[in-house]
Amino acid sequence: MKARISLIIAAAFISVAASAQIGKPFIHDPSTIAECDGKYYTFGTGSGGLISEDGWSWESGAVRPGGGAAPDVLKIGDRYLVGYSATGGGLGGGHAGRILVMWNKTLDPNSPDFKYSDPIEVAHSEMDEDCDAIDIGLFLDPTTGRLWCTYGTYFGAIRMVELDPKTGERVKGNIEKDVAIDCEASTMIYHNGWYYLLGTHGTCCDGVNSTYNIVCGRSRNVTGPFYDNMGRDMMAGGGKMVIAAENRRIGAGHFGRTIVTEGVEKMSLHWEADMDQSGRSVLAIRPIVWVNDWPVSGELWQDGKYAIVSQRRGYALELAVDFVRLAGGMRGFGGQGNDTVISLEDQKLEDVIGGWPKGDIEARIGDIMYRPHQKWSIEAVQDVPGYLGGQYCKIVIDGTNRALAAAPGAEVITVPEFTGAPEQLWRIEQLTDGTYRIMPKEVPGAEGEFVLISAGDSTPSLGKFNFESDNCKWNLKKW
C-alpha cells in the first residue's frame, strides 16, 4: 500500500513538473506577463502579484497598490502602464466600477525608481447601467501606436476606449464603444492584419467546477466588429475557443500575450483550479499556435519517448551508427501462399547497442524508421532554472543515458552519459506554426542563443533561430 501511495505521489509530481509553473504560482486574474530588468512580473486581483527570475518558478512579491480586481500591465517606451479596477458590486449587487491606470518606471519593488504615479480614472460604470467597469485589458496597436483599453463583464457589454499612450489618460472626446457581450477579462492583440478581441467565457470563481474558457473574435478594424469562426458577432455572444480546461487543470481565464520573438509567443492565464495543487487558482503559461490566423493553445512537451523529425525534410534525428537490418526483407508483391498473418517484433535496443561506439557519437538525420538509434527519451530536469513557461529537459536515447549535447563550434553530438552539464540541457518550445524549436542551454565556447538546425537534410547542427526557415523547426512524434 505504501509503495502504491508513493507511486501516486510520484505520478502527480511528474504531472506538475511537466505542465505547471513551480514555486508558489498562486494567483487569480493575472495581468499580462511583463519583463523588467530580466525578471518576469504578473499582478492579480487584490494586491500584489508574482515575480519570477526565469519565467518558470514564481513567488509572491510583486507590488501593486490600489487593490481591486483583475489588473493589466503594458510596457510603453521605458515605462510600465498598470491598470486595475475598483469595483463595488458583483453579480448579485450593483455594477459601479472604475478603471484606473498608473505609471511606474520599474516593476522591481527594490529599485530606487520604483514609484507608482497617482492613479487616473479612464472609464467607469454607474451602479445600474449595462456595463461593469472592471477587468481592464491594455492594447497598443503596433500599426498605429494608438492605445486602447477594453473592460467589462458578463453584465452588459465589453467596452473599449482610447487612451493617450503618453499620459495614460482617456483621449479627449473619445466615446466608449460596445464590442462584445457574454464574456469578461477582455484584451486585444494584433496578428497578420487582424485585430483580435479575447474574452473569458463561462463560470468564474467556482474552483474545480469553474467552466471558465477563453474565446476570441477578430476584425480588420481595431474597433471591430469582432466575429468568430462561425461569423457570429461577439456582440451576439460569438467566440472561438482559444483554451479551455486541460486534464486536471480546470477553468482557463484572463488571457495575456507575450511575444518572445518572431514565431515564439506565449499566453498567460490562470487555471481556476489546478487539481495537482490543492485545486488552487494558479498561473499558467502556454504556447500560442496560430491556425488559419486564429490563436489556439499549443502543447507543452511532456516527458515521453519521441521521434524528433525535421521540418526541413521529414527525417528523424538519430545516432550516426550502422543501420541494422531487421530479419526478413522482400516478401514479394503477390498474394501467394496462405501464411498466417503475424505481427513482427520491433527492433530492440539490445539487438543493436553492442555495435555502437562507446564514446561520443555524432548525431545525424536519417530516414525515419522507428529504430532504437532514433528513439529519444525526453525528460524534464528538476532543480534547474527554466525559461518563460517551460523547464529544461534532457534528450537521451531511450534505454540509455546517451545524451544529445551541444558541442564546441556550434555543432551537436551525443555523449555517453548525461551529466546535467548546461550543454546537455535543452529548451523545447512550440512555435506559432505548431512545430518546435530545440535550444541548448549553452553552447561551449559560444555566446548567444542557438537552436538545433538541419544544416542539410541529413546533417544536424546548431545555428541562429530563424522562424522563416524550416531548418530551425522540428516535430515531436510520440513513440
Added chain:
Amino acid sequence: MKIQHLVSSMAICLFALLVCSKGASAQTAMSSPSIDEYFTKVTTASVTPDSQGFIRRWTLLEPIGKPNRSNTVFVDTYIREAFATEYFPNQMTVVPKDGDKVKVTVEVQAPVNLTMGRPQQQQGPAAPKFEKRTLVWHSLDSKRFNVKLFRFATGLDKDRYGVVFWAVTVINCEEDLNNVRLAVGSNSASMWWIDGQEALILSGDRRMVMDDATSKRISIPKGRHVLRGAVINGPGMSDFCVRFIDEDGNPVKNYTITTQ
C-alpha cells in the same frame, strides 16, 4: 472576474424577513435604465422576424421570485423541476393578453443595495418567506435581437436576481416549415416548448449566445402555433434570443408573429 458565492437559496431569506416591507418590491433599484430603452409596447397586429430571424415580440410575465445565489445549480434535473412547478393556473397552455394578471406565490428576497454590492449573507439557517403577489403579463416588442429580461424586470421595478421568467409568443405559418430547428441562447438556463411539446432545454450556468443550442429538426405545419419559454436566473444578467434556422443554419423568416 466576478465572484459567485455558492450559498443555498435559503441563506438570504432571513435578511429578506428583516429588511423587506411586506408587499414592497424586493429588489428595488436606483437609477435603472428605463424599460423604454429596451422594449416598446405592442401596437401592431403582427410583426415578422427581424433580418436575422430573431423573434422580438413576446408576452412576458413579471418575474417570479425564486432565489438562487449562484447559477451553477441549474442542472437539468433542477430546472425541469423548477419549470414543472405550477406557479399559476394553465401555466403550460395559457396564451396571455397584455395586462392579464396572475396570482403567484413567490419567495421574498432581500433588496439589492447597488451601492454596497451583493445582498448580505446570513448567518445560520433561515426559513424562506413566501407571499402572494399579483404579476402582470406584458406584450412587448424588443428593440434588440435579444430580449433583455433583466431590464424588463428592473424597468418595472421588480426582482432582478433569483427569478423565473415566462415568455409566450405566437407564430403564424402560411406554409409548412419543414426540418427547421429552434435556436436559442439564454442567460441563464431555460426550457422551450412549441404547442406544448418540449423542444429544447438549456441547462447550466448559461450565457446568452446566439444559436447556443438548437432543437432537433422539427416540422411546423401551416397554421398558428404557440412558442413558450421559461428562463431561470440567479445573479447577473438575464436575457434570451430565439429564432428558427434551416438545415444550413440560415434564419427562417417566412412567418408572422402575434400575441394571440
